[in-house]
């Protein structure tokens with residue numbers, strides 16, 4: 109690794125030693141939009157990947173980590189649940205990381221998930237790492253950073269990663285595309301409310317958790333569970349190896365947390381031993397590659413002055429109906445590729 113800068117090597121070593129400070133610094137690095145930071149991020153991630161690849165060759169075990177996405181509307185109890193659930197997983201000998209994709213922070217700089225120190229007890233544990241959502245850039249950018257942050261957390265020995273998001277816009281799809289299992293948390297309500305829930309999000313869920321199954325909500329939680337169970341019957345399962353399940357829990361009283369973790373482990377074991385998990389992760393990496401191609405190309409297009417002038421002119425022509433959008437698009441792409449093929453042969 110003679111061409112790797114000392115700074116990157118130091119971060120890598122720090123991560124391997126499970127040092128919290130180096131992990132935090134590394135996540136900040138992958139979140140940076142500076143060009144030199146981007147290069148260093150890829151160097152760091154490549155070092156990690158190489159080590160994993162070597163390990164897979166030696167042990168034949170391609171992963172021992174479990175990535176879980178958790179989505180649900182604001183107020184459903186996600187952070188209360190993660191705090192308690194995280195403590196339970198720690199007690200089982202795992203090391204937990206909690207990351208977040210917060211779509212609201214992207215647009216407004218504010219936050220649905222909350223800026224307050226969430227999960228105070230879990231955050232204090234040596235074997236846990238809790239990181240709030242990055243609050244700048246596009247949703248796609250934040251999601252990608254989270255994806256890379258997860259890889260860093262895993263390299264630092266966090267074998268269970270929880271990625272939290274709210275069920276708004278595209279955020280839950282993006283989270284579903286970076287995790288092994290997607291969990292939807294719903295309130296103890298049925299009827300119209302369950303019909304109002306976006307069908308798309310139920311469709312991508314491997315597990316539905318009805319929270320607040322306690323006190324005055326206990327009956328409603330039971331009814332919600334029945335309704336979701338029958339709603340799932342009419343959906344086409346995403347994999348033939350697993351039928352999505354519904355479970356009710358109370359993050360307040362801790363009931364159902366042990367069962368929820370058992371169900372998740374069942375899922376993980378089935379997906380792993382069948383080879384489905386290996387395929388899923390591979391497909392996800394391909395998808396992120398294409399995401400990165402698209403966003404990198406758009407970045408480069410946008411930062412080229414000459415192209416920008418051309419785009420401004422063409423946009424006007426398209427706006428006026430003087431040129432078809434397809435012709436304009438071809439023109440831009442042709443000019444761009446032509447320009448860069450000349451630069452390369454120089």
Ligand code: GDP
Nearest residue numbers: 182183184185186187188319320321358359360
């Ligand atoms: P989030 O926005 O999804 O992260 O929700 P929070 O974890 O902040 O919880 C929202 C509110 O619901 C808080 O007042 C919690 O105390 C309450 N809450 C969370 N879980 C439960 C539960 O299992 N039972 C009851 N009764 N209240 C809960």
